[in-house]
Amino acid sequence: MEPPVDDLLRTLAPQVVGVLTRRYGDFAATEDAVQDALVDAAGQWPAEGVPRSPRGWLIQVAGRRMTEQVRSEQARRRREELVAGQVPADRRSAPGADAGDEGAHDDTLTLLFLCCHPVLSPASAIALTLRSVGGLTTGEIATAFLVPEATMGQRISRAKHRIKDSGVPFRMPDSAEWPARLDAVLHVLYLIFNEGYASSTGAELRRVELSREAIRLTRAVHTLLPDNAEVAGLLALMLLTEARGPARTGPDGELVPLAEQDRGRWDTAAVAEGVSLITAALPRGPVGPYQVQAAIAAVHDEAPTAAETDWPQILALYGVLARISDNPLIVLNRAVAVAMVDGPAAGLTLLADPPPALTGHHRLYAVRAHLHELAGDREAAVADYRTAARRTASLPERHHLSLRAARLAAQAGG
Numbered sequence: 001m002e003p004p005v006d007d008l009l010r011t012l013a014p015q016v017v018g019v020l021t022r023r024y025g026d027f028a029a030t031e032d033a034v035q036d037a038l039v040d041a042a043g044q045w046p047a048e049g050v051p052r053s054p055r056g057w058l059i060q061v062a063g064r065r066m067t068e069q070v071r072s073e074q075a076r077r078r079r080e081e082l083v084a085g086q087v088p089a090d091r092r093s094a095p096g097a098d099a100g101d102e103g104a105h106d107d108t109l110t111l112l113f114l115c116c117h118p119v120l121s122p123a124s125a126i127a128l129t130l131r132s133v134g135g136l137t138t139g140e141i142a143t144a145f146l147v148p149e150a151t152m153g154q155r156i157s158r159a160k161h162r163i164k165d166s167g168v169p170f171r172m173p174d175s176a177e178w179p180a181r182l183d184a185v186l187h188v189l190y191l192i193f194n195e196g197y198a199s200s201t202g203a204e205l206r207r208v209e210l211s212r213e214a215i216r217l218t219r220a221v222h223t224l225l226p227d228n229a230e231v232a233g234l235l236a237l238m239l240l241t242e243a244r245g246p247a248r249t250g251p252d253g254e255l256v257p258l259a260e261q262d263r264g265r266w267d268t269a270a271v272a273e274g275v276s277l278i279t280a281a282l283p284r285g286p287v288g289p290y291q292v293q294a295a296i297a298a299v300h301d302e303a304p305t306a307a308e309t310d311w312p313q314i315l316a317l318y319g320v321l322a323r324i325s326d327n328p329l330i331v332l333n334r335a336v337a338v339a340m341v342d343g344p345a346a347g348l349t350l351l352a353d354p355p356p357a358l359t360g361h362h363r364l365y366a367v368r369a370h371l372h373e374l375a376g377d378r379e380a381a382v383a384d385y386r387t388a389a390r391r392t393a394s395l396p397e398r399h400h401l402s403l404r405a406a407r408l409a410a411q412a413g414g
Contacts, residue, residue: 005045007209008054009038010135016058017132018107021170024066027114028164031132033065034058108133109220110172116184119166120159125184126191127152128159133217134192134210143200143393144191146357178225185221186234186290189214193238197245198394205249205396211242232281233291240274240297243267255400259306271301289325292317311340328355332367344375362391366401373404378412381405 013034020030037058051057115129127145130136136144142152173181196210218235225231247261278294296317303309318334331354339347348371351364358364369384385405389398 005042005050008050009041009058010209011213012055012058013038013135014108014111014133015055016062018111018170019059020062020066021111021114022107023063025170026066026164027168027170028160029069030062030066031160033062033069036065037062107170109217110170112185112188112217113173113181114163114168114170115159116181116188117163117166117168118180119162119168120184122184122187124155124159124162125181126188127155128163129184129188130191131156134188134195134213136192136195136210140195140200144195146361182225182228182231186218186230189218189221190234190237190290193218193241197241198397201393203395205253205255205394206245208245211238211245214238215242227284229281229284229286230288230290232277233288233294236274236277236281237290237294237297238274239270239277240294240301243270243274243301249396253396254403255396257400258300261306263305266301274298275302287320287324289321289327292321292324296321309340311337315341328357329363331355331358332363335367335371339371339374344371347371348375360391362388362397362401365391369401369404373408378408382408382412 016037017027017030017034020034021027024030040061041054041058045051045054112129112133115132116125120128123145127141130141130144131138138153138156139149141156142149145152193211193214196207196212196214199205199207215235215238218231218238222228222231222235243266244258244261246267247263247265248256250256274294275298278291278298281291282295296314299310299314299317315334315337318330318337321330322334331350335347335350338350348368351368351371354364365384365388369381369388372378372381372384382405385401385408389401389405392398392401
C-alpha cells in the first residue's frame with residue numbers, strides 16, 4: 001500500500017533539500033525552492049498520480065527554481081561562483097522528472113546536523129530543523145515552543161539566513177564536532193517524535209509518519225554514537241512510547257488513556273528493544289533526561305496492568321528528572337505520580353503555582369481535571385475538562401475531554 005501523498009512529501013522533502021543544498025551550496029534558497037515544489041506536487045500528484053521517481057520529480061522542479069534564481073541579475077555572480085566551485089561539471093544538468101534519483105544516499109541526517117550548527121542558538125536550531133527536516137508547520141512548531149506563530153516564523157527565517165551567511169559547508173560533521181550539535185539534534189528528534197505520537201493540531205490523534213521518521217533518524221544517530229547513553233536513552237524512550245500506539249485509539253479513532261488501554265495490543269518487540277537499550281545505557285552514565293524518561297516509560301510498559309504500575313518508582317524517577325531538566329511539562333507528569341502515591345490533593349497542591357509557560361495551556365487544565373476527578377470533586381473536574389477542551393487544537397483530544405466532562409456532569413446530575 002502506497003503512503004498518502006502528504007506523508008510521502010514529508011519524507012522526501014529533507015532528502016531533496018539535501019541534494020540541492022549539496023549542488024548549489026545555498027541552504028536558505030534551496031529550502032524555499034523545495035517548499036514551492038512541494039506545493040506543486042501536493043496540487044498535481046493526487047489528481048495526476050505520483051511520478052515513477054517522485055524524488056527525481058521534486059529535484060527537477062525545485063532545481064529549476066534554483067536555476068532561475070542563479071540566472072537572476074541580483075544573485076547570478078555569487079551563486080554561479082559557488083556552484084562552479086562545488087559542483088562537478090557532469091552533475092550540473094537537472095535530471096528528468098522520472099529519471100533515477102540523484103545521489104544514492106539519503107542526505108536527511110546531514111541536513112539534520114547542518115540545521116543544528118553552533119552558529120545558531122539552540123532554540124533557532126531546533127525550530128529550523130523541525131521545519132526543514134521534520135516537515136512541521138510554523139504553527140505546530142510555535143505550539144511546541146509555547147510562543148506565538150509570528151514569533152516562530154521570524155525565528156525560522158533568521159535561522160535560515162544565518163546558516164546562509166555563515167558559509168557552513170553541507171557535510172556530516174567530524175566526530176570532534178558532534179558534541180556541540182548533539183543536544184540540539186536530540187531535542188529536535190524528541191519534538192518530532194512527540195508531534196507524531198500526539199499531534200498538537202488537526203483531526204488525527206497520531207501522525208505515524210513523523211514518529212517513525214524520528215525513530216529512523218535516532219537509530220542513525222545511535223549507529224554513529226553507539227556508546228552515547230543519552231542517544232540510546234532517547235531511542236529507548238521513543239520505542240517504549242510508540243509501542244503503545246496501536247492501543248491509543250479506539251474503533252472510531254477516539255483517544256484511549258493509558259490506564260484504559262488494552263495492553264495486549266502493545267508492540268512487545270518494541271517494548272523488549274526499548275527495555276534492553278535503557279537497561280544497557282543507564283550504567284554507562286552520565287544520566288540525562290532522556291534516559292530517565294525512558295526508565296519511566298519502561299516501568300509503565302512492564303506493568304502487566306495499570307493497577308500494578310509501580311508508582312513509587314515512577315515518582316522517584318520524576319524527582320530525578322525534575323532536578324536535571326527544566327521542561328515545564330515534567331511538573332504535570334510529576335503531579336500525576338504524586339497523586340497516585342500520596343493522593344490527588346497532594347498532586348493538586350503541586351499544581352497550585354505552575355510554571356509561567358503552563359499558564360493557559362490545555363494540558364494543565366486536563367491534568368487538574370483528572371486529579372479533581374480522582375478526588376471526587378466532579379464540579380471542579382467538569383469545569384477544568386471543559387476549559388482544556390476549549391484550549392486544545394487537537395480534535396480527538398477535544399472530543400475526549402468534552403466527553404469526559406459530559407459524563408461527569410451527567411453523573412453529578414448537572
